[in-house]
Amino acid sequence: MPNPVHMPDTLIDLHADLLRLARRLAQNEAEAHDLTQETLLRLWQRWAALEEIEDLRAYARAALRNLFRASKRRTPMQPETDAPEPCIDPNVFGVIALRELVAAITRLPEDQATLMRLVARGETSPQVLAHAIGCPTGTVMSRLARARAQLRTEMHLDANAPVKSLL
Structure with missing residues (x-):
């Protein structure tokens, strides 16, 4: 596990991989970006607890899949045109x-x-x-x-x- 000082670098390195996975799971681009950002936010919030994780990439991918499944249980499927825009700029x-x-x-x-x-x-x-x-x-x-x-x-x-x- 990297030093907490390098946390942003580690999260930035995970971003592209998580976005690819989110695009495969999500119904549209906005949802994919939202899933990715929410996963990275949750990892950042739990950074101290992640020091014991040996494979952060696998952990992050599992967290994204779990977040996706949880979101599908809570909300009905929306048509692509009605999907909300991501709350965080994907750039x-x-x-x-x-x-x-x-x-x-x-x-x-x-x-x-x-x-x-x-x-x-x-x-x-x-x-x-x-x-x-x-x-x-x-x-x-x-x-x-x-x-x-x-x-x-x-x-x-x-x-x-x-x-x-x-x-």
Whole structure:
């Protein structure tokens, strides 16, 4: 079981797997997102009690299935058009990841952070970046490489993860 300090990372890692399962069980996309969010919320609320669980993924999947079954016993089936919208934006984990990336960029050395902010705004040409900050193209390339390596480490991405995983 991971350290409680890493709880959000663990829950984020479970999100995609739980959503796939919820999509197979649910009647529509909104219900799938609701099931996933409710399962993650319940796991988060019981985080301290989960330290004894050896396989959190299996536990989370069983919790989602049980939640689905319980919801079917309580409420009659609704037509897809009458289903309520999810109460939590399904993109919330993407927003959290983006905030973590912005925070990680601010922790970079200033020369690297400046370049990453320019790249985040859409400028990807090394020549244009070099002109913008007033240094050689080779320097821009090495600073970007070091910045991306540091961001991959901070964002818990594989060292070979594609650049588009960052920005």
